Amino acid sequence: KQEVTQIPAALSVPEGENLVLNCSFxxxxxxxxxxxxQDPGKGLTSLLLIQSSQRxxxxxxxxxxxxxxxxxxxxxxxxSQPGDSATYLCAVKDFGNEKLTFGTGTRLTIIx
Amino acid sequence: KAGVTQTPxxxxxxxxxxxxxxxxxxxxxRSVSWYQQTPGQGLQFLFEYFSETQxxxxxxxxxxxxxxxxxxxSEMNVSTLELGDSALYxxxxxxxxxxGNTGELFFxxxxxxxxx
Numbered sequence: 001k002q003e004v005t006q007i008p009a010a011l012s013v014p015e016g017e018n019l020v021l022n023c024s025f026x027x028x029x030x031x032x033x034x035x036x037x038q039d040p041g042k043g044l045t046s047l048l049l050i051q052s053s054q055r056x057x058x059x060x061x062x063x064x065x066x067x068x069x070x071x072x073x074x075x076x077x078x079x080s081q082p083g084d085s086a087t088y089l090c091a092v093k094d095f096g097n098e099k100l101t102f103g104t105g106t107r108l109t110i111i112x
Numbered sequence: 113k114a115g116v117t118q119t120p121x122x123x124x125x126x127x128x129x130x131x132x133x134x135x136x137x138x139x140x141x142r143s144v145s146w147y148q149q150t151p152g153q154g155l156q157f158l159f160e161y162f163s164e165t166q167x168x169x170x171x172x173x174x175x176x177x178x179x180x181x182x183x184x185x186s187e188m189n190v191s192t193l194e195l196g197d198s199a200l201y202x203x204x205x206x207x208x209x210x211x212g213n214t215g216e217l218f219f220x221x222x223x224x225x226x227x228x
Contacts (some may be wrong), residue, residue, distance in 0.1 A: 003186060031215055032214065032216075034216065034217065035190075036219070041224070042201075042221060042222070043116075043118075043202055043219045043220050043221040043222045044202065044204075044219040046216060046217065046218060046219070049214055049215075049216045051214065089155070091155075091217075092219075093215055097168060098143055098160045098162070098167065098168055098203075098206070098215075099145070099157045099160060099168050099170070100145070100147075100155075100157065100217060101156060101157075102155040103154075105154070106114055106152045
């Protein structure tokens with residue numbers, strides 16, 4: 001059974017800093033891994049998707065990496081801004097299954 | 113291109129009642145999934161439909177059911193509501209994880225259900 005863990009549960013950093021969010025999963029036989037952002041009371045916004053054959057994906061100030069062998073992914077946010085404050089969730093999709101298994105998220109606060 | 117649309121956005125019910133939530137996927141997406149989000153359990157998979165067929169189901173009691181129509185729109189129903197059913201119910205659509213597709217999921221804003 002796939003299990004996804006995100007540590008830390010909460011993180012506060014000053015504006016302008018670069019930061020890394022971590023995600024680990026137990027079963028390396030994944031189809032893809034997706035990072036989401038969720039603002040309070042809102043739905044999920046897809047940030048980046050990494051296919052199992054890929055090592056990283058980039059979008060603007062965001063960079064996500066994937067190491068299947070170690071069961072880890074990181075989301076790197078460069079030059080953080082107050083608008084980046086949100087909960088960040090990672091989720092993995094296993095082969096042959098449309099279901100996403102989510103981590104519990106990291107609540108990020110960027111201090112102006 | 114319109115995103116995933118969920119209705120209603122907010123609703124309040126009492127214990128024992130039943131509720132139906134609706135989800136319209138992104139045009140062209142045939143896979144629709146439902147998730148329950150609560151502070152204690154996080155995001156839990158309910159079920160997934162593709163071409164009107166339920167392909168996957170999570171570990172929820174039979175009070176939770178769903179269906180998909182020929183236009184890919186989906187509904188989920190919860191009968192005999194309990195206090196613990198209070199949650200944000202999220203719908204997601206995708207092209208489905210087959211060769212040539214990334215399998216990326218796109219979520220709606222959710223339906224916030226409060227059971228009193």
